[in-house]
Amino acid sequence: MKGVISKSYGEKQVFSELSFEIERGDAVCVLGASGTGKTTLLNILAGLTEFQGETLDVPEKVGYVFQEPRLLPNLSALENLVYAGCERAEAERVLDKIGLSEHKNKRPKRLSGGEKQRVAVARAFACGAELLLLDEPFSSLDTALKIRLWETFAELWKEKQPTVVLVTHDIEEAWALGRRIVVLDKGTIVYDTRPKRAGYPAPYGEKTEEKEKLLRVLLGL
Template identity: 40%
Template sequence: MAPRTAGNLVVRARGVRRAFGPTPVLDGVDLDIAGGEVVALLGGSGSGKSTLLRILAGLDAAATGEFAVPAQHAVVFQEHRLLPWKRVIDNVGLGVSDRSRCTDALAEVGLADRARAWPVELSGGQAQRVAFARALAREPSVLLLDEPFGALDALTRLRMQQLFGRLRARHGFAALLVTHDVEEALLLTDRALVLDRGVIAADLPVELDHPRAPDRPGFGALRRRLLDLLGVPAVV
């Protein structure tokens, strides 16, 4: 990963603030993401992770501060948010004029044969793969991911993490991944950020060789360090 410089940043935020009533949730967040860099955002429930992602996606007009994200970005939520009255191919093609990009994206996520299916006919994992295909069809330089695997069973989640790794290697997009899962953060990203008390309280480089797995050298020590940063005590 190249060093982050002003010239290669695809996401830049300075002093982002958001309050709900009298309660500040974000209190001056600064964030940089370079082209091709995948960054995890972790923190306790209610720390503002999803709020920050929605702000960067342009979905929260009440936020203040400076933030810039390329127009060529896509968002994947925990819920697939497919339109039930549209077939799979039409869900992928929302806002995309080039139909071939939609069929190519479905093939990349292994669902070329489900293009004419209705969302109700899909499993949870298949529906989330369609959500990723919908994002890919927009050819994004940045993906904004709000716990995209959080609602899946453990085996499907593992398969989706592996799919994400393959897509990232193939397309080279940057991404901000909101997650509660420490192992997921270490498996998939280049840096792990901890959001606490409205600011980025820690920025941990994830310097592990690929392919990664929890039993590989260095993984356990980095996991313990990240848990410490999150305030999770060691199990005695």
């Protein structure tokens, strides 16, 4: 997947010929401060936002995990997956795998915040997406639940190997889930690395020189 894109909102230039290339089946975490265009980049990749641009080559089948679960209130967890285009059997299997087998027939209002976000993650994986876009999907969850979900996410990713672009401002999350980490600042890639870690996902709080360097890059923005 590759592209060269430009995007501006009126006077404000978000990207000016941002060039990128992502290997098929890679998991890229995009780090950066608020307002650097991370969500705009995902929306362009999903085809939700127009861009003034040069070229963009993106797979047809896209899955998206938003900051909020965005589930239809009138449908059960399982029906929400079917609505998004997942095969029923595969939807049930992924919901079981993500630990929601008892809740699959419940509507969103009967699920906790964490359960709803797990349904959203299941929806993205179960629909056979070739490209998975995640916009700070775990930012509203407590640490324990977040770490459990990282593990589930990594397990599902290893099984299906979709191309992943995960946007976050949490260095721990990027370190845990990014097989490649990119730092974005003012619409430009300022740092790009393939970290060496102890497993996937990396253990929470792992300390390495490379991670320290990444932290210094972020602090210097």
